[in-house]
Amino acid sequence: MAQLYKATGINLKAMPLGESDRLLTILTPEYGLIRVVAPGVRKQKSKLGGRSELFVVNQLLISKGRSLDRINQAETILSYAGLSQNLGKLAAGQYLAELVLHQALSEHPQTELFYLLSEHLGRIEQLQHKTDRLWHTQLIAYLAHGIYHLLAIEGIAPQVQMCCATGNELQPNFNYSDWQVGFSIDSGGIIKIDDTSVVQSSYPNLLGQKTTTKINTLLNANQLSLLQQLAEPQLKALVKLTSHQDWIVVEKLLRKYAQYHLGYSIRSAELIDTYLESQIGSRE
Template identity: 55%
Template sequence: MSRTYKATGINLKSMALGESDRLLTILTREFGLVRAVAPGSRKHNSSLSGRSGLFVVNELLIAKGRSLDKITQAETKESYPGLSQDLGKLAASQYLAEIALYQALSEQPQAELFSLLREHLSRLEQLPRNQPRWAIAYLSHAVFHLLAIAGIAPQVQRCCLSGSPLQPDLNDSQWQVGFSAAAGGIVSLDALERLESQRRSLIASERSTYNYKPTSQVKRVADQPGQSYQISAHRQETPALISRVDAAELNILQQLAQAELNQLTPLAADNSFADSKWIFIEQILRQYAQYHFGRPIRSAALIDSYFALPTSTNDDATA
């Protein structure tokens, strides 16, 4: 069996190793996630120095090792220098890299994830500089797409409880639905109330039917071999809501599955209303992703810091 293999991959994570090496986590098209040492890459005169940077796409020749593989050759095919020149773009790209790392598999082809991530990084890089709304909108769009290919995108077209289609009423400022990670996406508030009402009724019915005794008076089945089992009716728990979602917000969510984002009306609007909507969309998608991955998105702190800065400060940070 050959001790070397070829792969095309994008660097998603880097850490110092030893005196002059880097340990890279690379998303490859052919083998999924690969962890490999880039020897000497922290030396300025190393041929691997620039090739081991974040978001650099290389054609690689990798030697297998007992514990860690080692990069022996690398030829750069693409990089995204514009991402590091804008704080919002950089924060968004690191956020996407973290999600990709959570969902990528090792030792399995990840061609779809590899291509999708590169496409969205390219879109982020091409955005106008110092335009926070565009960065957060394109980030939200990319997150939705990454969740979709992982098979866990939120259901936003139908109620997750009743299955009924949902059509936001943009003329009604009071129109709302719920967004629940546990339920898998959007839930009708009426359906949620019906479920909660049924749950309360079932609890009341159980109490009156079984006439529960204190725990100290109930013997375990294992202690009474001849006794029958006590049967309890199943209750469906009411899913907790991350937030309520208004008509404009659901309208955005329902369009995130589209291939292109530039048709969304709130994106084009140059006002604080549009800003607040996109920030809200990112936040609920973040909570949804964290729930389903079971891990926090640490890079999201950069997004929060970026949007907490005044516009002039954002401009100065990337000047």
Template identity: 50%
Template sequence: MSRTYKTTGIVLKRIPFKEADHLVTILSPEFGLIRAVVPGARKHTSRLSGRSELFVINDLLILKGRSLDRIIQADTLNSYSRLSKDLGKLAAGQYLAEFVLSIASDKQPQRELYELINEHLHRLEKISSSHSLHSHLAQGVFHFLIIAGVMPQVHTCCLTGETLSVDFNNPHWRVGFSFEEGGLIKLTNPEFSLSTQQESPRIPQYLINWQLNAVELSLLQQLVHFDLPQPTKILPPDYLNDSLPTMWVRIEHLLRNYAQYHLGATFRSADLIDSLSSLEF
């Protein structure tokens, strides 16, 4: 049986290895996560040096090893080189890569996940405004949560099954979000009049990790779609204001914390994204 195999893969992680090598983690549509040594890649004269950079897609010839495989040939098909020219985009790309690494499987086909990470890296490259970074990240994380099988419930109450509709006419309208229960929880409204309608059962506070207003829930509900939500199509004109970028930050933070709760993962690149965002808002 041959000890070599061929595949296409994107580099999602790279660390120095021994004196002159790199150890890379690659996502392949056919084989899932592959950890392999790139011999001599840290030498400037190496043909494999640039081909082991983050977010480079290669056709690969790989030699199977006892503990680690070894890349013996790489032909570059594509790369997302524009991400490295913008610190915010680069951090965002690394954040998505960390997320994929936390949910991808070894030695199993990961075609859907492979196509999805490429799609979202492509979108990040095209972003023109840094204020839209969090909206793209929120949708990317939501899509990855679907593949991971832990998509939050964003249309019905997790406790009652009641469909929840936003109320733009009430500026105080809020809905709860529970990591433990897996999504939305209808809150008891302290303004209910007991003479006209029955008050909802009081919800234990420990279940509620977050509260969303009408605009935030409307945006969150649209993330399941392939295209990024267009606020002009789903929000009343009065709600199209300068606060939207801040709401996208909150939504991304909500999904990030939800993902960390369910996946047991920590995304280090998110700290840099937060630092950059604090300089903008």
């Protein structure tokens, strides 16, 4: 008899396999990422059909196989069905899932990552859908929050509290409309600058030698404030008062940062761009 094991898992990726099966990539707290066959789920009357959909959390009984394990039983304990009922929420969920697929390990417990992803998917799902700009701003804010936390659990979140070059704390200055800081992707975060026209800055290293830091983008006080909020467990209620375009800048900056430090392109991010363009356009 094949060896059996139990796992709790959330479906993050699904691919057709054979005539009626589906190959699922599942994040579990017990074993990390697993790839298993869901037999017969593409048949019309399959009992496992709905349980093999994306963002469904199942209690699984799995049999070991020579090349691929197979699901014997699946009991749904939670479903983020609301994500699939709105294109914006679905795109945000797929974005976070793609990050996790590239971060999670196989054959290693991933308890913290499992519950972190579940928390952020739940927050996005619970957003009350509206068609106004405020709702879309909240969606991007929640997405950016999830991205930052996933980068943090990987140990590569950008430094947003202190200057990466000097180690000095940086606080947004709202008293001057032209106040800005730099952000350096390869240096890992924010950089204090004295001239807003610069594209690179020089600072002494530990040996007293001048080193050049490339500035990828400039951030205003509002954008820095938003970045600094992302390290908190919860976003402030002030998200309702912030600029939609500022959150767009923050998300795209985190996207570039994640792609650089993780070494791959986030394909699902294009879905967010397409969705927002279709809903409200790219201008404030």
